[in-house]
Structure formats: structure tokens, C-alpha cells
Amino acid sequence: MKLLKYILPLLVILTFTSCSDDDDNMESINEVVALMLVQEFTNETHIVELYTQSGDFTQGYNNITLRIRDKVSNQFIQNASITWTPMMHMTSRMHSCPNSDVIKVTERETIYTGYIIFQMPENSNEGWDLTINYMVDNLEYSVISDISVPMSDRQVVSVFMGADDVKYILALVGPESPEVAVNDMIVGLYKMESMMSFPLVEDFMIKLDPRMPSMSSHTSPNNEDLFYNDVSEMYNGKLSLTMTGYWKLNLMLYNANNELLKGEEVSGTIESSSLYLELEF
Amino acid sequence: MCRIFYSLFVLFFLSSILYAQEKQIDSTKVMDLDEVIVISRVGLNNYKQEKPLSFLDEYLEKSNKITTIKRGNYAWEPSMNNMLTDRLSVTIDGMQIFGACTDKMDPITSYMDVSNLSEVHVKSGQQGSENGSTIGGGIDLKLQKNSFGYDDWNIGVDIGYGSNGNSETISSEFNYSSEKYFVNIDGIHRKSENYFAGGNEEIMFSQFEKFNVSAIVGGKVSDEGSVIGSVIYDEASDVGYPALLMDVSLAKALISSISYEHKNVHNVIHKWESKLYHNTIRHVMDDTKRPDVPIHMDMPGWSDTYGFYTKMYAKKEKHTLLFNVNAYYNKSLAEMTMYPNDLNENSMFMLTWPDVRTLYSGVYGEDEIELKNRQKLKVSARFGYQNEYIASEFGLHSLRIFYRELEGKKNRILLNLSTQYENKINNFDFLLSAGYGERAPSVSEAYGFYLYNSFDNYDYIGNPYLDNEKSSEVNFNLNYSNHKFKAGVTTSFFFISNYIIGKIDPTLAQMTIGADGVRVYEALEYATIFNTGLSVSYNLLPAIDIEGGLSYNLGQDYSGMNLPLISPLDYRMSIRYRKNYFNASFNMNGAREQSNFSSDYGEDMTGAYAVFNANASYSLLFENNKLILKSGVENMFDTYYSTYADWNNIPRMGRNIFLNISFVIQ
Numbered sequence: 001m002k003l004l005k006y007i008l009p010l011l012v013i014l015t016f017t018s019c020s021d022d023d024d025n026m027e028s029i030n031e032v033v034a035l036m037l038v039q040e041f042t043n044e045t046h047i048v049e050l051y052t053q054s055g056d057f058t059q060g061y062n063n064i065t066l067r068i069r070d071k072v073s074n075q076f077i078q079n080a081s082i083t084w085t086p087m088m089h090m091t092s093r094m095h096s097c098p099n100s101d102v103i104k105v106t107e108r109e110t111i112y113t114g115y116i117i118f119q120m121p122e123n124s125n126e127g128w129d130l131t132i133n134y135m136v137d138n139l140e141y142s143v144i145s146d147i148s149v150p151m152s153d154r155q156v157v158s159v160f161m162g163a164d165d166v167k168y169i170l171a172l173v174g175p176e177s178p179e180v181a182v183n184d185m186i187v188g189l190y191k192m193e194s195m196m197s198f199p200l201v202e203d204f205m206i207k208l209d210p211r212m213p214s215m216s217s218h219t220s221p222n223n224e225d226l227f228y229n230d231v232s233e234m235y236n237g238k239l240s241l242t243m244t245g246y247w248k249l250n251l252m253l254y255n256a257n258n259e260l261l262k263g264e265e266v267s268g269t270i271e272s273s274s275l276y277l278e279l280e281f
Numbered sequence: 282m283c284r285i286f287y288s289l290f291v292l293f294f295l296s297s298i299l300y301a302q303e304k305q306i307d308s309t310k311v312m313d314l315d316e317v318i319v320i321s322r323v324g325l326n327n328y329k330q331e332k333p334l335s336f337l338d339e340y341l342e343k344s345n346k347i348t349t350i351k352r353g354n355y356a357w358e359p360s361m362n363n364m365l366t367d368r369l370s371v372t373i374d375g376m377q378i379f380g381a382c383t384d385k386m387d388p389i390t391s392y393m394d395v396s397n398l399s400e401v402h403v404k405s406g407q408q409g410s411e412n413g414s415t416i417g418g419g420i421d422l423k424l425q426k427n428s429f430g431y432d433d434w435n436i437g438v439d440i441g442y443g444s445n446g447n448s449e450t451i452s453s454e455f456n457y458s459s460e461k462y463f464v465n466i467d468g469i470h471r472k473s474e475n476y477f478a479g480g481n482e483e484i485m486f487s488q489f490e491k492f493n494v495s496a497i498v499g500g501k502v503s504d505e506g507s508v509i510g511s512v513i514y515d516e517a518s519d520v521g522y523p524a525l526l527m528d529v530s531l532a533k534a535l536i537s538s539i540s541y542e543h544k545n546v547h548n549v550i551h552k553w554e555s556k557l558y559h560n561t562i563r564h565v566m567d568d569t570k571r572p573d574v575p576i577h578m579d580m581p582g583w584s585d586t587y588g589f590y591t592k593m594y595a596k597k598e599k600h601t602l603l604f605n606v607n608a609y610y611n612k613s614l615a616e617m618t619m620y621p622n623d624l625n626e627n628s629m630f631m632l633t634w635p636d637v638r639t640l641y642s643g644v645y646g647e648d649e650i651e652l653k654n655r656q657k658l659k660v661s662a663r664f665g666y667q668n669e670y671i672a673s674e675f676g677l678h679s680l681r682i683f684y685r686e687l688e689g690k691k692n693r694i695l696l697n698l699s700t701q702y703e704n705k706i707n708n709f710d711f712l713l714s715a716g717y718g719e720r721a722p723s724v725s726e727a728y729g730f731y732l733y734n735s736f737d738n739y740d741y742i743g744n745p746y747l748d749n750e751k752s753s754e755v756n757f758n759l760n761y762s763n764h765k766f767k768a769g770v771t772t773s774f775f776f777i778s779n780y781i782i783g784k785i786d787p788t789l790a791q792m793t794i795g796a797d798g799v800r801v802y803e804a805l806e807y808a809t810i811f812n813t814g815l816s817v818s819y820n821l822l823p824a825i826d827i828e829g830g831l832s833y834n835l836g837q838d839y840s841g842m843n844l845p846l847i848s849p850l851d852y853r854m855s856i857r858y859r860k861n862y863f864n865a866s867f868n869m870n871g872a873r874e875q876s877n878f879s880s881d882y883g884e885d886m887t888g889a890y891a892v893f894n895a896n897a898s899y900s901l902l903f904e905n906n907k908l909i910l911k912s913g914v915e916n917m918f919d920t921y922y923s924t925y926a927d928w929n930n931i932p933r934m935g936r937n938i939f940l941n942i943s944f945v946i947q
Contacts, residue, residue: 179675179678180630180631180632180675180678180679181678181679181681181682182678182681182682182685212629214576214619214621214622214623214626214629215576215619215629215792215794216575216794216795218790218791218792218794219790220682220790221682221683221788221789221790222682222683222685240682241682242631242679242682242730242731242792243617243619243629243630243631243792244627244628244629244630244631245619245621245626245627245628245629245630246621246626246627280626280627281627
């Protein structure tokens with residue numbers, strides 16, 4: 001009995017040490033440390049793991065990291081070329097949404113990244129699925145699964161018809177974690193060409209007017225309107241947030257010829273633009 | 282022979298010092314740049330203090346130089362030479378202490394009470410730079426402490442009642458002194474309901490309650506050396522500010538110090554005093570009792586100060602010297618949290634003072650030189666170095682919304698100089714002084730973030746790039762006195778360059794719901810403030826004194842626009858009867874209408890007024906014990922009025938009948 005008193009802790013230590021040894025091995029190739037697993041897609045040969053910051057998909061902009069594990073060798077695939085197709089199955093029709101190419105993260109071994117902008121959330125009759133096609137060593141594979149895209153608490157994506165009779169999708173990409181400061185504001189803007197095609201819209205301009213409805217439409221100073229950036233392929237501007245809370249980001253969209261396509265100036269009785277995004281922190 | 286001569290000389294000298302001190306308290310001058318307001322009970326008698334338990338603020342108002350800005354019935358803000366907190370140096374026994382309220386609801390004087398103090402030294406302009414940089418002057422609150430001596434003790438109890446607002450005050454103290462030790466312990470409690478303005482109009486949210494306790498203990502460690510420790514705790518709760526949108530649920534201060542005093546260090550240095558101190562203030566604004574606020578908010582603030590000073594008093598031949606080396610470190614932080622009416626929304630939070638750390642160190646020297654024929658020359662200088670930085674990342678990022686490149690660090694050099702010449706010819710005494718002073722912007726002026734000012738209805742943003750404010754001043758005093766009649770005139774003129782004031786920035790939008798816009802602190806090219814006063818007193822009959830006074834002030838910016846909160850022409854008169862143990866006085870004070878008001882800063886014309894007060898007292902002595910009864914009526918005709926110094930024209934108290942009973946057992 002007395003002996004057990006000494007053996008038991010020893011055993012526990014041994015077990016833990018061995019466990020953490022395993023972890024160390026895993027960690028050397030664990031490139032998703034800061035991320036949370038959303039879902040695993042499985043086919044006969046591979047498991048495709050999808051990660052986001054929050055561990056969920058949500059309506060609006062989703063920055064997604066993924067990696068592919070070989071079911072047999074348990075190794076992560078390092079040389080896959082990947083494409084994806086998100087699809088909304090509505091009661092009457094189907095459509096996709098703006099999304100980026102999936103690319104290998106530079107200077108990383110196992111992870112690939114891209115973004116998807118779900119312009120509408122699921123509901124009880126309608127939902128999203130995601131097809132991932134990938135090629136490893138000239139062999140083609142595919143996984144597909146339903147995914148859950150709940151409605152976001154605030155309006156982080158807007159679908160609207162411009163004055164030019166084009167349907168646009170505008171999504172809030174950044175700031176990811178807003179601060180009481182001058183934030184870098186990033187917005188993605190896409191044209192809905194067809195049910196399946198959502199090309200980038202370049203060289204437009206988006207006027208920004210952030211307001212706090214609960215503070216009698218208080219606005220902040222030194223904001224900067226959003227302009228297209230060739231590198232990020234998004235619209236960048238500056239957003240000043242003078243306090244935490246709920247902010248309504250009133251926007252006005254101008255095309256390359258400086259013609260107003262959507263939105264109104266906030267003044268007098270007009271408390272809000274018809275084109276806006278929301279943010280709360 | 283030489284020795285006797287020397288002793289006689291010293292004796293003569295000592296007596297002249299003592300005489301001078303006496304004189305200061307019961308001055309032959311009616312106008313002076315330096316004033317001493319006596320509060321202590323040590324000299325308690327029934328004629329020096331008209332209302333023994335009145336607020337410290339009421340004592341301050343007796344100074345010719347001081348008026349107080351009122352936001353309600355509590356925590357009045359002293360104004361000296363028509364300049365407020367930011368331009369004054371207010372200290373407690375040389376200790377630096379800074380309020381924790383972004384809205385100036387807690388001037389330092391609100392954390393002290395009459396029970397703590399023996400006297401207040403009021404020094405105008407650059408004469409007041411002994412303890413810190415200043416423009417308008419210095420107010421040093423002197424703690425009441427015994428001196429070592431014979432075994433002696435006394436207990437005092439004061440009870441006061443005021444009919445208006447049912448105000449009750451009770452104060453008690455115990456003092457003990459012996460050859461080696463002394464102890465002073467006191468406590469005071471005040472409580473008042475809403476007061477009523479003239480015509481029986483109840484002023485809602487004007488109630489208050491506070492208590493203050495303090496202990497000072499001294500012990501001799503050698504024949505010449507003594508250690509003195511002091512602790513003051515002051516707590517006010519449920520204080521209404523009828524002129525503002527918010528009240529205060531808690532304002533508390535803990536003020537402590539330990540000092541070492543050494544006498545006769547050297548044949549030249551007759552006293553050397555060093556003190557280490559700390560004080561911490563917490564101030565909580567609250568509007569939960571207000572019925573109609575657009576949005577509820579909490580606004581707590583903190584101010585902590587650590588510091589030391591070492592002062593040397595020396596005398597050599599015709600020079601009376603004082604040196605003071607001091608340093609302090611202050612931390613000022615204030616936040617605001619607003620609660621949206623939609624409960625699903627996150628609360629709205631901001632830092633209104635971004636945890637500003639100020640480190641100041643400075644040296645001060647003064648020399649009073651006795652010249653021939655009762656002439657005196659006094660020169661003084663202070664040199665200070667100040668380093669300030671924003672310690673909160675959150676706060677720094679907030680201010681970068683306005684100032685993109687803000688580093689959040691700043692070093693300043695602050696200089697104060699003054700010289701004063703005094704001459705006595707027959708019954709005349711005249712004094713001429715000139716000074717130059719600099720001050721750093723206050724925390725609000727440099728780093729404030731959307732501080733709402735209900736006076737002009739603007740939000741204020743600090744400006745971290747502000748330069749020091751610089752003042753050049755000249756003063757002239759002339760006093761005449763003979764046996765029965767005294768008269769004095771005082772004039773001071775301040776030319777203040779880089780005058781710091783809020784200027785409207787039309788590109789900015791207000792944060793406060795209902796405000797008119799945003800002002801950013803800026804430095805005006807210059808502003809001028811001119812103050813003049815006349816004072817007379819006449820001893821009509823042995824028992825009857827008549828006193829009167831008049832003062833006029835004008836403050837303008839470089840373009841000739843009026844500055845806000847400048848007193849209009851005001852006047853006062855009193856007649857006093859004093860015989861044996863009975864004392865009575867009747868007095869009036871009033872002002873002409875404020876025609877030089879500043880509409881830009883939310884002022885309108887305040888009407889003329891005059892109010893009348895009367896009081897009487899009787900003191901009874903039995904054995905060594907003393908009982909003093911004092912009663913009076915303030916604003917006896919129940920006049921409805923407000924003065925230029927009343928925030929948002931909040932009316933002053935109507936008729937108030939007070940009764941004070943003071944009892945001293947010894």
C-alpha cells in the first residue's frame with residue numbers, strides 16, 4: 001500500500017510526460033495554434049480540417065484556414081492545389097457567394113487559406129454547403145459537406161442594387177478587433193454577375209460616416225474614405241472609434257466616374273444611409 | 282559687553298518677528314498681496330470667526346483676492362485674481378494634491394475641512410509660487426498642529442445648525458501637548474438637505490453629506506529634531522450638484538505625510554523641514570438619481586500623488602531666506618461608461634483622462650532683504666522641470682484619433698520669478714511688485730477626452746501640443762493707517778501670453794447628447810486680467826468698527842473679447858459692535874450687474890444684487906472652559922439672486938438662520 005503511494009504519482013508523471021512528448025511532435029507541424037477548428041470534411045482518403053478565428057462560420061466575411069490530412073499516414077498534405085465552391089440551397093434556386101482562391105500560406109508547411117463572404121445566413125429551410133476540390137500528386141479528390149452559417153448579430157454584409165442596376169455585395173473585413181483608436185477599415189466589394197460569379201469591383205470609392213445611434217448620432221473625427229487597394233484587392237480606409245459600443249458605419253458608394261451608386265449623406269432628418277455596415281465592441 | 286549687545290539684538294529681533302507674525306494676522310494693512318485667513322480654534326473667539334463651522338470655502342471668500350465658483354452647495358471652486366484651479370497652486374501644508382474629477386467638482390479645498398486647519402495662506406500672483414508653478418497665485422492650507430510645550434490638553438465640541446436645508450454640523454477635537462509629544466485628533470460631520478433659494482424655491486439635488494477625520498502626532502527625537510506624522514481621511518457621499526447634470530455618489534481622499542523638522546541646524550539656518558507625502562483620491566460621478574437624463578453614465582476618476590519637499594529657513598544679517606526643493610509624481614485617470622437605453626447594446630466606454638503621469642521637480646528660493654528706512658526688497662525664483670506621459674495604451678490610441686502622430690510624452694521647463702519692493706513712509710505703506718510665471722497645461726487641458734462643460738454646453742478636447750502659459754504681472758498696493766482709520770488700494774495687472782482656453786472646432790462633432798459642439802484647448806496670443814480693490818475701515822467708537830470694500834475686475838482676450846468668469850464690480854460693508862463677551866455685526870454685500878460677460882463661453886448678464894446678513898454671539902467663560910454661542914441670519918430679506926460665479930445661474934441660498942455652539946474644555 002505504501003509502495004502504491006509512490007508509484008501512483010510516478011505513473012501519473014510518466015503518463016503526462018509521454019503525452020506531452022507526443023504533443024511536442026505534433027506541435028512541430030501544428031500551424032493552426034491560434035485558430036479553432038470549425039469542421040472536418042472527410043472522404044475515403046483524407047480529412048480536410050477547416051479553421052477560423054472563432055471556430056464558427058458566420059454571415060459575412062470569413063477568413064478560413066484549412067489543411068488536409070492523409071487518413072493512412074496521418075501526414076498533412078503539403079502540395080495540394082485547392083478550389084472551393086460554397087453553395088446556398090434556397091427553396092427555389094441555388095447560388096454561390098464571393099470567395100477568394102485558396103492558396104498555400106507562404107512559409108508554412110501544411111496550411112492553406114482563403115476567404116468566403118456568405119451574403120445571407122441559413123434558415124430552417126435554406127442552407128449552405130461547401131465543396132472542396134483538390135489535387136494531390138495529379139490525383140483529383142473532392143469533399144463536400146453541409147456547413148452552418150448563422151446570422152451575424154450586426155449587419156456585416158450588404159447586398160444591394162446600385163443606381164447602375166448592378167447588384168453589389170459589400171462586406172466588412174476589418175477591423176477584426178476594433179479599438180478605441182484610429183482603426184484600419186477594410187471592405188470587400190463584389191458585383192453579382194450571375195448566380196455563380198462574383199467578381200471584384202475595382203477603383204470605386206466608398207465614403208465613410210460612422211455614427212452612434214445611441215449617442216444621438218455622434219460621429220468621430222478624422223475618418224478616411226475607402227479606396228481600392230491593388231494588393232489586398234479590397235477597399236482600405238481609416239475608421240475612428242471614440243468609444244466602445246455600437247457603431248453604424250454609414251456608407252456612400254461612388255463608381256470610378258464619381259457617380260453615386262448607393263447611399264445618402266447623414267444630415268438633418270436623414271439619420272442613416274441606406275447603405276451601411278454595423279460594428280459593436 | 283559685546284555679548285550683551287548681541288543678546289539684546291537677538292531679543293529685539295525675535296520680538297520683531299513675533300510682532301510681525303501678530304501683525305500679519307491682525308494686519309494694519311487692509312490690502313495685501315499675502316493674506317492669512319485664521320481658522321484655528323486656538324484663537325477661537327467670538328469675533329474673529331463670524332460662523333465658526335462654516336465651510337472652508339466661506340473662510341476663503343473672506344480674502345479680498347478669492348471668490349468661489351459654485352456648482353451647488355458643496356465643493357466650491359476657489360478663484361483668485363479671477364483665475365481658477367488650473368492657474369492656481371493649491372497645496373496642503375506644501376503638499377501637492379490634485380482633484381480626480383474631470384468636471385472640477387472636487388477642488389482640493391473640498392477634501393479638507395475647517396477642523397483640519399489652523400490657517401490659510403493666500404498669496405497673490407507670483408508671490409504664491411513657493412510650492413509650485415502658478416499664474417494666479419498660491420493657496421496653502423496649513424494643518425492645525427500643536428507645538429511642543431507644557432502638559433496641556435483640551436477638548437472641543439462644536440454643533441451647528443442651519444435652517445435652510447436643515448444643515449447639521451458636528452465637530453469635535455482633542456488636542457494634547459507635552460514637552461516631548463503632541464497629538465491632534467479631530468472629526469467633523471456635515472449633512473444638509475436641499476437648500477431653498479429666495480422665495481422658497483427648492484433647489485433640487487443640492488443636498489450633501491460628508492465627514493472628515495484627521496490625526497496629527499508629533500514627537501521630539503532630540504532637543505532640536507522632531508518627527509510629525511499626519512493622516513486625513515475625507516469622504517463625501519450623496520452630493521448633489523444642481524448646476525450640473527450629474528451628482529457625486531462618492532468623493533474620498535486619504536492624505537498622509539511624515540516629516541522631520543530640525544531647528545537651529547546652523548547659526549544661519551534656523552529651521553530645516555523635510556516631508557514625504559502621499560495622497561489618493563477617488564471620485565465617482567453618478568446620475569442614477571436624476572429623472573430625465575438622455576443616457577445614464579458612470580464617471581469615476583482617480584488621482585494619486587507621491588511627493589516630498591525639503592525647506593530651509595535661514596537668516597543672515599539683513600537677509601531672510603527660504604529654500605524649497607520639491608518633487609511630486611501624479612497619476613490621473615478618469616473613465617466614462619455610458620449605458621444605452623437599448624439594453625442589448627454594449628455599454629460605451631472611454632478614458633476621459635488617459636492615465637497621465639506627471640513628474641515634477643523644482644527648486645525655489647526667496648530672499649527678503651531689509652533695506653534702510655523700513656524699506657524691504659523681496660526676490661524669489663522657482664525653476665521646475667516637468668515630465669509627463671500617457672501610461673495607458675488605450676488612452677494614447679484614443680487621443681491619436683485627434684493627433685495621429687502623438688507620442689504621448691512631453692518635457693517642460695517652468696520658470697517663476699518675482700520681485701517686490703515695500704516702503705513705509707509715515708502712515709503710508711506702499712508696495713510694488715513685478716513677476717513672471719509659467720505653468721504647464723493641466724491634465725484636462727492637455728489630455729482631456731470629450732470632457733463636457735455644462736457652462737458653455739461644449740465638449741472639450743485636450744491639446745497635448747500646448748506650450749506653457751506665461752504670465753507677466755505688476756502689482757501696486759497702497760495702504761494708509763492711523764489710529765482710527767485705515768484705507769488701502771490694490772491693483773494688479775496680468776498679461777498672459779499663450780492663454781489657454783477652449784476654442785470651437787467646427788469640424789468636430791459633440792459626443793454629449795444635446796451639446797452644441799466641440800472645443801479644443803488652444804493658446805490665445807494673449808489675454809489680460811486687471812483687478813483693483815479699495816478697502817476702508819474706521820473705528821467709529823471704541824466698540825464699533827465700520828468696514829467697507831469695493832473691487833473691480835476686467836478680463837479680456839487679445840481681441841478685446843471678455844473672458845468668462847470675471848467678477849463684475851462688487852462691494853461689501855459691515856458694521857461691528859464688540860463689547861466684553863458680546864459681539865454683533867451687520868453686513869451687506871452686493872454686485873452691480875455683470876455687463877462684461879462672455880456670451881461665447883455660455884455666460885449671460887447676471888443682474889445686480891445686494892444681500893444682508895446679521896449675526897451675534899456671546900461667550901461664557903467658567904473656570905478654564907469656554908462656551909461660545911453664535912447665531913445669525915444670512916440673506917435676511919430672502920433675496921432671490923445669483924452671481925457671476927454661479928454655474929449656470931444656479932440661484933444662491935435664501936434666508937438661512939444659523940446657530941453654533943462651541944464648547945472648549947481644558
